[in-house]
Amino acid sequence: MRWTKGDKDPPGGGPGEPRSYHHGNLKEALVRAALELIAEKGPAGFTFADAARWAGVSPAAPYRHFRDRDELIANVARRGFELFTEALAKAWDEGKPELMKAFDRLGRAYLDFAKHQPAYYSAMFEAGVPLDAEPQLRAASEAAFAVLRGAAEKIVALMPVQGRPPALMVALHVWSMTHGIASLFGRGDAARRALPMPPEELLEAAVLIYLRGLGLTGNR
Amino acid sequence: MRWTKGDKDPPGGGPGEPRSYHHGNLKEALVRAALELIAEKGPAGFTFADAARWAGVSPAAPYRHFRDRDELIANVARRGFELFTEALAKAWDEGKPELMKAFDRLGRAYLDFAKHQPAYYSAMFEAGVPLDAEPQLRAASEAAFAVLRGAAEKIVALMPVQGRPPALMVALHVWSMTHGIASLFGRGDAARRALPMPPEELLEAAVLIYLRGLGLTGNR
DNA sequence: TGTACATCAGTGAACGCGCGTTCACTGATGTAC
DNA sequence: TGTACATCAGTGAACGCGCGTTCACTGATGTAC
Numbered sequence: 051m052r053w054t055k056g057d058k059d060p061p062g063g064g065p066g067e068p069r070s071y072h073h074g075n076l077k078e079a080l081v082r083a084a085l086e087l088i089a090e091k092g093p094a095g096f097t098f099a100d101a102a103r104w105a106g107v108s109p110a111a112p113y114r115h116f117r118d119r120d121e122l123i124a125n126v127a128r129r130g131f132e133l134f135t136e137a138l139a140k141a142w143d144e145g146k147p148e149l150m151k152a153f154d155r156l157g158r159a160y161l162d163f164a165k166h167q168p169a170y171y172s173a174m175f176e177a178g179v180p181l182d183a184e185p186q187l188r189a190a191s192e193a194a195f196a197v198l199r200g201a202a203e204k205i206v207a208l209m210p211v212q213g214r215p216p217a218l219m220v221a222l223h224v225w226s227m228t229h230g231i232a233s234l235f236g237r238g239d240a241a242r243r244a245l246p247m248p249p250e251e252l253l254e255a256a257v258l259i260y261l262r263g264l265g266l267t268g269n270r
Numbered sequence: 271m272r273w274t275k276g277d278k279d280p281p282g283g284g285p286g287e288p289r290s291y292h293h294g295n296l297k298e299a300l301v302r303a304a305l306e307l308i309a310e311k312g313p314a315g316f317t318f319a320d321a322a323r324w325a326g327v328s329p330a331a332p333y334r335h336f337r338d339r340d341e342l343i344a345n346v347a348r349r350g351f352e353l354f355t356e357a358l359a360k361a362w363d364e365g366k367p368e369l370m371k372a373f374d375r376l377g378r379a380y381l382d383f384a385k386h387q388p389a390y391y392s393a394m395f396e397a398g399v400p401l402d403a404e405p406q407l408r409a410a411s412e413a414a415f416a417v418l419r420g421a422a423e424k425i426v427a428l429m430p431v432q433g434r435p436p437a438l439m440v441a442l443h444v445w446s447m448t449h450g451i452a453s454l455f456g457r458g459d460a461a462r463r464a465l466p467m468p469p470e471e472l473l474e475a476a477v478l479i480y481l482r483g484l485g486l487t488g489n490r
Numbered sequence: 491t492g493t494a495c496a497t498c499a500g501t502g503a504a505c506g507c508g509c510g511t512t513c514a515c516t517g518a519t520g521t522a523c
Numbered sequence: 524t525g526t527a528c529a530t531c532a533g534t535g536a537a538c539g540c541g542c543g544t545t546c547a548c549t550g551a552t553g554t555a556c
Contacts, residue, residue, distance in 0.1 A: 290517095290518070292517080292518055292519075317508080317509060317510085318509080318510070318511095319508075319509055319510075320509095329509085329510080329511090330511080330512080330513090333510095333511075333512090338510085338511095339510090
């Protein structure tokens with residue numbers, strides 16, 4: 051799931067670099083352009099022509115790779131979900147070595163992604179991309195949620211069978227809380243509010259209180 | 271805090287209606303146009319000229335009332351926060367007659383606003399309006415949060431002094447959770463996910479579990 | 491190894507369009523007397 | 524009550540601009556023989 055420029059990329063992956071008549075990697079360059087431009091001005095803040103300009107090609111060139119701007123953004127969203135899934139799965143690491151610690155890592159990984167990949171996050175959650183705008187987009191989005199849900203299942207299994215809450219509900223609660231914190235406070239963005247504590251701590255406290263409410267003491 | 275068309279409005283408040291040379295209520299009509307258009311196509315989905323067309327005036331007319339599109343949206347956001355504050359305060363009703371029930375009403379009012387005033391909600395939270403884009407915008411936004419915070423203070427006061435959590439933190443948690451649910455599931459929008467239960471119930475369950483985690487039993 | 495050819499990614503010029511913004515203007519309204 | 528005038532909200536024509544999209548084209552690359 052590479053999204054940074056690799057060693058073997060030909061020249062021309064970024065603005066201003068000289069290149070031959072054929073770009074050689076324009077599709078990737080357009081995705082990178084979209085990421086740069088979204089990060090700068092939001093998902094609505096750039097045009098197809100902007101992306102072409104950023105990649106150093108003529109305004110007609112992107113049509114060889116994407117039908118239109120929406121298809122480009124949907125592609126970015128799909129890649130975003132794939133990276134997101136990977137990041138979450140890595141943080142969760144199947145709950146090893148200790149479920150509660152792993153669950154905390156999972157939440158932090160979520161916030162971390164929103165903070166450090168704001169362009170992907172924006173394309174995934176804020177650009178209004180319909181989930182059927184691109185093959186595999188829905189599947190990629192579901193895969194990300196599946197990590198959360200799998201974690202919730204293991205957490206819930208710590209509880210006695212009677213009164214055990216549905217894992218799906220727990221997953222939705224944690225997702226909502228985390229997404230809410232990420233949206234309201236997670237980015238350095240001028241429209242957001244200031245916080246008296248880092249978002250990671252706000253989230254950690256919330257999850258601890260929530261899990262205590264479910265009857266988990268948090269010390270195992 | 272009127273935002274619907276009142277009895278005394280002159281003709282011309284909406285598209286297609288005949289009117290005299292002077293519109294008479296163009297500023298309000300432009301705000302309504304923005305709301306309609308945001309609801310239809312999102313906060314980035316309309317232009318200043320669109321708003322003028324919707325209100326039935328020439329494209330130059332809006333300049334008598336707003337410097338540019340951003341000022342129009344910021345105005346919508348401020349009005350949104352004012353309505354939001356009013357709706358939340360009314361639902362909370364100072365915790366009467368019973369704190370827990372009132373707190374539940376507060377959460378529902380939040381979701382209700384996001385659902386039934388998606389255009390305002392969008393302008394307030396998703397349009398990227400800087401809080402200093404309009405006089406009173408920041409104050410209006412803080413007033414809304416103050417309702418939540420005041421409620422959290424009363425809830426926290428139910429607990430014994432030792433181990434009482436900061437009310438600010440509780441307010442932030444509830445705000446994040448509610449905003450998260452509203453963003454992910456709260457609107458009928460195609461980009462959003464389906465839910466196995468109504469968002470109101472999802473929120474209610476989350477808040478109950480959370481408050482239980484704080485040591486509140488929920489039966490008083 | 492060299493040559494001919496097919497493929498295909500990117501060019502650049504062109505188009506119609508709608509937007510943002512300005513301007514001198516005009517017509518409705520309100521008010522002083 | 525009527526009239527003259529000031530005010531001001533909205534007009535409509537105009538402008539430059541950048542966008543999305545198309546098109547016949549061109550030049551680089553790969554491959555069959």
